[in-house]
Each structure stands twice: as C-alpha cells, then as structure tokens.
Amino acid sequence: MKKILYFIAVGIGLFAACKKGDLVESTVYEKINPADPKYSYIKILNLTPASPALTFYMDGSKFSSALSTLGTENAGYAYNGLFPDLGYATTRPGSHTLTAKIIPTATADANLQVFSTTINPQAGKYYTIFTTGQYSATEKKIPSSVMLEDTRPALDTSKVFLRVVNLYNGSPNLDLTRDLATGTKIVTNIAYGTASNWVEIPNIGPGITPVVKTFFNVTGTTTPLIAAGFSLTFTKGRAYTVYLRGVAGSTTYPFSATIYTAFY
Known part of the structure; x- marks a missing residue:
C-alpha cells in the first residue's frame, strides 16, 4: 500500500466555534502522492x-x-x-x-x-x-x-540495500567490509565528499531486523578506522544511507557511522 504525504497549505490555528466547547478545524490539507x-x-x-x-x-x-x-x-x-x-x-x-x-x-x-x-x-x-x-x-x-x-533501488522484503556517503573530514578513501576487517567487501574506494552506488548486503541472514558488524578500512588495506567496527541494525525490505562523519584526529568529533532511511 502506498503511503501518503501531507503538508499544511493554510496556517494551523484557523478554527471556527460552532458552539461553546466545540471547535471545527478549518485547516486545508493537500494530499501528495x-x-x-x-x-x-x-x-x-x-x-x-x-x-x-x-x-x-x-x-x-x-x-x-x-x-x-x-x-x-x-x-x-x-x-x-x-x-x-x-x-x-x-x-x-x-x-x-x-x-x-x-x-x-x-x-x-x-x-x-x-x-x-x-x-x-x-x-x-x-x-x-x-x-x-x-x-x-x-x-x-x-x-x-x-x-x-x-534514487530508490528496487526493494525486496528479503534483502537490505545500502549506500555510503563519506563526509568524514580528513578522510582517506575507504572500503566497507562486513563481519571482520578482513571480511567481505561491500563498498570500495569511497572518497571524501562522495557517495557509493546502492548495493545489496550479501547473505543478510534470518530475522526481520538483522544486525551487521561493519568495518571501514583505508582503501586497499585491512586497517579499520575503528578497530571494534560498528554494529548496524537494519530492517529487511528497506534501503539505508550510511553516512560517515567527524574530524580526523579529533576527540571532540570522532569518526562515526550513522544510518537513516527516508524513502516513502
């Protein structure tokens, strides 16, 4: 079923009282497909x-x-x-x-x-x-x-798709691997200020909301920026943007990987 988006076309707060204690909302909404x-x-x-x-x-x-x-x-x-x-x-x-x-x-x-x-x-x-x-x-x-x-990839309720956006200040080019720093490469050679294409996470495993251990390595090496990696939780049937942020060498703004999904 398609989800419907709404936005307010006339300011909130335009109400008319029919009788004491009753309010009728007169705000006009537009349905947006x-x-x-x-x-x-x-x-x-x-x-x-x-x-x-x-x-x-x-x-x-x-x-x-x-x-x-x-x-x-x-x-x-x-x-x-x-x-x-x-x-x-x-x-x-x-x-x-x-x-x-x-x-x-x-x-x-x-x-x-x-x-x-x-x-x-x-x-x-x-x-x-x-x-x-x-x-x-x-x-x-x-x-x-x-x-x-x-752009939205063709989704499948048994799969998870992701792309990586590298906005980590001072970042080298990076590869994304799963499970181990020496594990399967999912995304390769993502430079600062760029985004990867959409890719499927292979062998996502059972369950609706799998947790995937991810590592971000300097491209061409098995050296992760964070040795412990990141455990990211996904929901099957969705596509996620994984964005990298922070400042290289900073303890105030350390390297971090965060995800969001926003498609209708």
Missing part, C-alpha cells in the same frame, strides 16, 4: 562539526524550525541534526537559494546567516542536502555542502 511532479522533496542533514544550531530558509522564507512547547524557536539543527526527522519537506522544482541562520535564542550571533547555496531540485525527485566542512568560529561560516539525489 509519492513523486508528485508538482514538487521536489528535500532533507537537510547538518554534518558540519562545531556548527551552531540553525534554522534553514528557502528563498528567504523559513523552511525548517524546531520549537519548544512554549513556541520559542530554541532548538534548531546543530551538528548531526536532521530535518525533517521522517520523510521529506517539499519545495517547488527549479532554482532556489538555501540559507541558514543561527537560531534567534542563541547566546552568540543570534540570527546571523552562516550558510548560503543555490540548489536546483528537479520535479518529482528526492534529495538530501548535507552541510559539510568545519565551522569556523572566527569566519562564522559553514563552508560547503553536498546535494545527493535519493
């Missing part, structure tokens, strides 16, 4: 170490926000913050200016714009935008970003 060419679909992942908490804007209009229960924008999306948490936000296809400002309740540099890039999403397509590089407290700037089209 997956890959509707009327829209482009966007996720944003802040992978800039030391980044302050941000609000993102599309052509000057607020595109993301994180609110407290009191309605104050006091959270935002700092390092490793993902917007939206589930699914995608929508925008019109074509050229846009995506910017980010430090949240207004920040103790330092509130509302300062620290990021700007031009994007050109196509009709009916899905994208993840990763902020990259390292945040400079002196320049107060996020230096770069990567926009990746989220």
Whole structure:
C-alpha cells in the first residue's frame, strides 16, 4: 500500500466555534502522492562539526524550525541534526537559494546567516542536502555542502540495500567490509565528499531486523578506522544511507557511522 504525504497549505490555528466547547478545524490539507511532479522533496542533514544550531530558509522564507512547547524557536539543527526527522519537506522544482541562520535564542550571533547555496531540485525527485566542512568560529561560516539525489533501488522484503556517503573530514578513501576487517567487501574506494552506488548486503541472514558488524578500512588495506567496527541494525525490505562523519584526529568529533532511511 502506498503511503501518503501531507503538508499544511493554510496556517494551523484557523478554527471556527460552532458552539461553546466545540471547535471545527478549518485547516486545508493537500494530499501528495509519492513523486508528485508538482514538487521536489528535500532533507537537510547538518554534518558540519562545531556548527551552531540553525534554522534553514528557502528563498528567504523559513523552511525548517524546531520549537519548544512554549513556541520559542530554541532548538534548531546543530551538528548531526536532521530535518525533517521522517520523510521529506517539499519545495517547488527549479532554482532556489538555501540559507541558514543561527537560531534567534542563541547566546552568540543570534540570527546571523552562516550558510548560503543555490540548489536546483528537479520535479518529482528526492534529495538530501548535507552541510559539510568545519565551522569556523572566527569566519562564522559553514563552508560547503553536498546535494545527493535519493534514487530508490528496487526493494525486496528479503534483502537490505545500502549506500555510503563519506563526509568524514580528513578522510582517506575507504572500503566497507562486513563481519571482520578482513571480511567481505561491500563498498570500495569511497572518497571524501562522495557517495557509493546502492548495493545489496550479501547473505543478510534470518530475522526481520538483522544486525551487521561493519568495518571501514583505508582503501586497499585491512586497517579499520575503528578497530571494534560498528554494529548496524537494519530492517529487511528497506534501503539505508550510511553516512560517515567527524574530524580526523579529533576527540571532540570522532569518526562515526550513522544510518537513516527516508524513502516513502
């Protein structure tokens, strides 16, 4: 069964009272079928170490926000913050200016714009935008970003697919192996700022949610960046992005591998 995406077309809070104690919601919703060419679909992942908490804007209009229960924008999306948490936000296809400002309740540099890039999403397509590089407290700037089209592989309820995005600052080219550092190679030679193709995890084993031990080795060696590797939990029938983050040689922002799945 297809899942349906919704977004609010008219602001929340437009209610009319029929009688005392009764409220009727008059907010208008639009039903959006997956890959509707009327829209482009966007996720944003802040992978800039030391980044302050941000609000993102599309052509000057607020595109993301994180609110407290009191309605104050006091959270935002700092390092490793993902917007939206589930699914995608929508925008019109074509050229846009995506910017980010430090949240207004920040103790330092509130509302300062620290990021700007031009994007050109196509009709009916899905994208993840990763902020990259390292945040400079002196320049107060996020230096770069990567926009990746989220093409969906042909899924199978008995299989798991993945791709690797290498955004580990200072990273050498990397291979992904499973079970052991000397084990089966799944992905090879992924340079910083690039993504692998979708690949099937071979011999995934029984159960709906298998746990796979993974190792990220310097390409052409059996030397993992983390000797203990990472145990990643997957659900069969899904496709996952495994993104690598951190700063080489940093204890504050160590190497890490994280996964997400976001397809409709």
